[in-house]
Amino acid sequence: MSFFTRRKSIETVAAVNEAQRLHRTLGWGHLVALGVGAIVGTGIYTLIGVGAERAGPAVLVAFIVAGLVCVCAALAYAELATLMPVSGSAYTYSYAVIGEGVAWVIGWSLVLEYSVVCAAVAVGWSGYAVGFLQAAGIDVPLALAAGPHAGGIINLPAILIVAGVAGMLLVGTRESASVNAILVVLKLGALAAFILLALPAFDAGNFKPFMPYGFAAHEVDGQVRGVMAAAAIIFFAFYGFDAVSTAAEEARNPGRDLTIGIIGSMVVCTIVYILVAAAAIGAMPFLDFANSGEPLAHVLRTLGHPGTATLIGAVAVVALPTVILAFMFGQSRIFFVMARDRMLPERLGRLNRRGTPVAVTIGTAIVVSAIAGFFPLSEIAELANAGTLAAFVAVGLCLIILRVRRPDLPRVFRAPMPWVVGLIAIGGCIYLFFSLPAITQSRFLIWNLIGIVVYLAYGARKSRLAGLVK
Numbered sequence: 001m002s003f004f005t006r007r008k009s010i011e012t013v014a015a016v017n018e019a020q021r022l023h024r025t026l027g028w029g030h031l032v033a034l035g036v037g038a039i040v041g042t043g044i045y046t047l048i049g050v051g052a053e054r055a056g057p058a059v060l061v062a063f064i065v066a067g068l069v070c071v072c073a074a075l076a077y078a079e080l081a082t083l084m085p086v087s088g089s090a091y092t093y094s095y096a097v098i099g100e101g102v103a104w105v106i107g108w109s110l111v112l113e114y115s116v117v118c119a120a121v122a123v124g125w126s127g128y129a130v131g132f133l134q135a136a137g138i139d140v141p142l143a144l145a146a147g148p149h150a151g152g153i154i155n156l157p158a159i160l161i162v163a164g165v166a167g168m169l170l171v172g173t174r175e176s177a178s179v180n181a182i183l184v185v186l187k188l189g190a191l192a193a194f195i196l197l198a199l200p201a202f203d204a205g206n207f208k209p210f211m212p213y214g215f216a217a218h219e220v221d222g223q224v225r226g227v228m229a230a231a232a233i234i235f236f237a238f239y240g241f242d243a244v245s246t247a248a249e250e251a252r253n254p255g256r257d258l259t260i261g262i263i264g265s266m267v268v269c270t271i272v273y274i275l276v277a278a279a280a281i282g283a284m285p286f287l288d289f290a291n292s293g294e295p296l297a298h299v300l301r302t303l304g305h306p307g308t309a310t311l312i313g314a315v316a317v318v319a320l321p322t323v324i325l326a327f328m329f330g331q332s333r334i335f336f337v338m339a340r341d342r343m344l345p346e347r348l349g350r351l352n353r354r355g356t357p358v359a360v361t362i363g364t365a366i367v368v369s370a371i372a373g374f375f376p377l378s379e380i381a382e383l384a385n386a387g388t389l390a391a392f393v394a395v396g397l398c399l400i401i402l403r404v405r406r407p408d409l410p411r412v413f414r415a416p417m418p419w420v421v422g423l424i425a426i427g428g429c430i431y432l433f434f435s436l437p438a439i440t441q442s443r444f445l446i447w448n449l450i451g452i453v454v455y456l457a458y459g460a461r462k463s464r465l466a467g468l469v470k
Helices: 028-039 047-083 089-097 100-135 156-171 173-201 227-237 241-245 254-283 295-302 306-319 321-340 358-374 377-405 418-434 438-462 464-469
Strands: 218-220 223-225
Touching (some): 028 173, 028 241, 028 254, 028 321, 047 227, 047 254, 047 295, 047 377, 089 100, 089 321, 100 306, 100 377, 100 438, 156 321, 173 254, 173 295, 173 306, 173 321, 223 227, 227 418, 241 254, 377 418
Antiparallel strands (some): 218 223
16 A cells, blocks of 8 residues: 555655646735635624524634634644645645645545535525525525525525636636735625624623533534534634635745735634624624524624614625635645646646636536535535544644654744644644534545545556656
8 A cells, every 4th residue: 555655755846847837926915815715704704603502602712712723723734835835735735744645535625625615605695695685675585595404495696606706716816816805805894893883782691601501512402512512613714724825836925925824814813703702792692693694794683783784794795705715716726736646637637828727616616506505504514624624633743744754844934832733733623523413524434435435446546656656
């Protein structure tokens, strides 16, 4: 099984044929906006309600736990991304540090993560879009506004927004990144307005009892509850900075731009999340908004700000697609690099004249549309989390292994206390994985068993490294 452990050389990992190299068109501002655009989305606009239902007011602790794990993972990503400034993210790092077999599993998991994230956000966007249209007097039939799980037939708005974002990506990387930056400013402005309007209604009594379901994940009346159960899904609200690392090959100054993009986006979003969660819970008892499809707008309507609630819904409708854009961008780059390495058919990695991998972008849109059209938000988000947790474990492991194996490598950015950072990322992600529902863990296992079969049937024989061995 030497094919499973064969590795790329770190010194040559960036050696790519010019015809297959992505164009360097993005600055640090684009990357920060890409990260914030990916992170701030369905997680805070929609999943804050799901998290509150699972943990009560202690959803604040869930945000802190998930945030701490993600900060450590972000530090590891920043060091590795600047050390290997090419596309591929955790897949590329694993290929160079651990081996081809693990790299395949991580790449396969990232394909799942990014595809399912796009679908989850599309479903969350659909909830806000339908609510906004209804507030404007336009009724969307349930049959076309929700999947079978919610009494409908197909979630048509979710499918349409996926198609729209895919079209934007096909126009070009720099153009879509510039539009993304504008929408991110709108999104942060809407969250700031929510905080300012909700804070005057702050009531400390809404935080009692603070931890009604305890800390560990456990079943209550057939539902998984507890702080860690909330953290396992709230985790979805934090990641997105890893999508920045997939743009490493397109950054104009990777050493500077990637560090600012990854860590800057995490710092901004952590502060925003804690403020929004505290304002929402302080404004009303968590059970009053936990089951709403648009919890932030619901809070404002209840507080007597229907106009601003409608405006926030409108901004969500306009700006949530930035998350779909960021993750669809990331997914297409992971798929592109796997094809470039011949782990998948090489023709999937062909670029158009604008430097966009057309086939994988369109393929991603089709798969995402199918998931978004028929599955519920909570199940989609949990499955996305499983793929991300696997990638973060790999990145934490790569950080530690490289510090031991290659301490001599010139590092543009050095993660502080690498053993602590790496072990928190690894241990925290493993704990969060086992806090996910058993059905989600089973689905993730099945997905990767399918992936291993695909690898043994194709990638193990066809990859570039297999060709070199011959």
